[in-house]
Amino acid sequence: MNAIAQLKKDVTPDGPDYDTVRRVIELITEDYRDQPSLEAIADRLGQSPTQLQKTFTRWAGLSPKAFLQAVTLDHAKRLLREEDLPLLETSFEVGLSGPSRLHDLFVTHEAMSPGEWKAKGGGLVIRYGFHISPFGLALIMVTDRGLAGLAFSDSGDEKACLEDMTCRWPNAQYVEDLQATTPYAARIFEPSKWSSQQPLRVVLIGTDFQVRVWESLLKIPMGRAVTYSDIAKDIGQPTAMRAVGAAVGRNPVSFVVPCHRALGKNGDLTGYHWGLTRKRAMLGWEAGRA
DNA sequence: CACGGCAAAACGC
DNA sequence: GCGTTTTGCCGTG
Numbered sequence: 001m002n003a004i005a006q007l008k009k010d011v012t013p014d015g016p017d018y019d020t021v022r023r024v025i026e027l028i029t030e031d032y033r034d035q036p037s038l039e040a041i042a043d044r045l046g047q048s049p050t051q052l053q054k055t056f057t058r059w060a061g062l063s064p065k066a067f068l069q070a071v072t073l074d075h076a077k078r079l080l081r082e083e084d085l086p087l088l089e090t091s092f093e094v095g096l097s098g099p100s101r102l103h104d105l106f107v108t109h110e111a112m113s114p115g116e117w118k119a120k121g122g123g124l125v126i127r128y129g130f131h132i133s134p135f136g137l138a139l140i141m142v143t144d145r146g147l148a149g150l151a152f153s154d155s156g157d158e159k160a161c162l163e164d165m166t167c168r169w170p171n172a173q174y175v176e177d178l179q180a181t182t183p184y185a186a187r188i189f190e191p192s193k194w195s196s197q198q199p200l201r202v203v204l205i206g207t208d209f210q211v212r213v214w215e216s217l218l219k220i221p222m223g224r225a226v227t228y229s230d231i232a233k234d235i236g237q238p239t240a241m242r243a244v245g246a247a248v249g250r251n252p253v254s255f256v257v258p259c260h261r262a263l264g265k266n267g268d269l270t271g272y273h274w275g276l277t278r279k280r281a282m283l284g285w286e287a288g289r290a
Numbered sequence: 291c292a293c294g295g296c297a298a299a300a301c302g303c
Numbered sequence: 304g305c306g307t308t309t310t311g312c313c314g315t316g
Contacts, residue, residue, distance in 0.1 A: 227297095229297075232296090232313095240314075241313085242294075242313055243296090246294050246295080246296090246314070246315075247314075250315090264296070265297065265298095266297095272295060273295070
């Protein structure tokens with residue numbers, strides 16, 4: 001069975017495994033300071049350690065212990081220090097040829113023109129659909145030019161999630177169209193399908209400032225992280241780190257535009273629009289594959 | 291004008 | 304040395 005099929009089987013949003021994994025992640029991310037043991041975690045969930053270990057590892061690609069380490073402050077700090085591999089200085093194109101990028105998701109992007117942005121999505125047809133993903137339900141939105149939106153929701157919150165996205169481009173026409181979004185879902189969350197030959201096409205719809213911030217995020221390789229001030233510097237406005245934070249927070253293409261790789265200066269994960277737990281989960285997931 | 295997915299500086303223990 | 308609070312930051316709606 002391939003990995004996606006495996007995921008579909010195991011990580012159904014309402015399935016017991018999904019719930020287990022979700023609770024483990026929550027537990028670990030809340031208590032990571034105490035470094036809880038596998039036994040302690042299993043105990044609190046009322047499961048056997050071995051069973052829990054197996055379920056979790058299959059989902060996350062790494063054991064609960066490794067995940068715990070990945071979520072620790074130390075690890076986040078290490079991600080920041082993990083130069084001299086240049087961080088934002090490396091252009092995305094240069095990265096394409098590097099073997100270290102083998103496991104990264106390749107993306108080409110284009111920005112909407114200011115005029116199109118002012119239209120708030122007017123004249124745009126956006127097709128959307130919900131798909132299961134390692135991080136809960138993923139709401140995928142595409143235009144004929146490529147991926148325009150990616151959001152996350154827990155089972156039952158789909159409506160709020162959809163609304164969160166549609167109000168960003170209120171004049172667009174929305175059509176539920178699983179057929180259009182399924183291919184994206186299959187590729188985005190399956191690293192073996194990431195290829196530089198066929199980059200994922202992304203359209204960035206936002207203000208000029210926001211688009212510059214998001215482009216900067218796209219340059220961060222997988223398994224690495226930068227601070228908000230790094231990004232501010234990269235776009236040539238070193239004192240605008242706070243505005244950068246706000247712009248990062250409005251990133252409409254979560255995960256693909258890796259806003260989860262932006263950390264506070266001391267390595268703290270600050271907030272996250274779709275939940276801090278999910279941010280940690282993404283970093284952990286990447287740590288298992290980097 | 292207020293509000294952030296911020297960050298130094300300033301406190302207080 | 305620490306965790307917490309205060310005080311500039313700067314684009315957006």
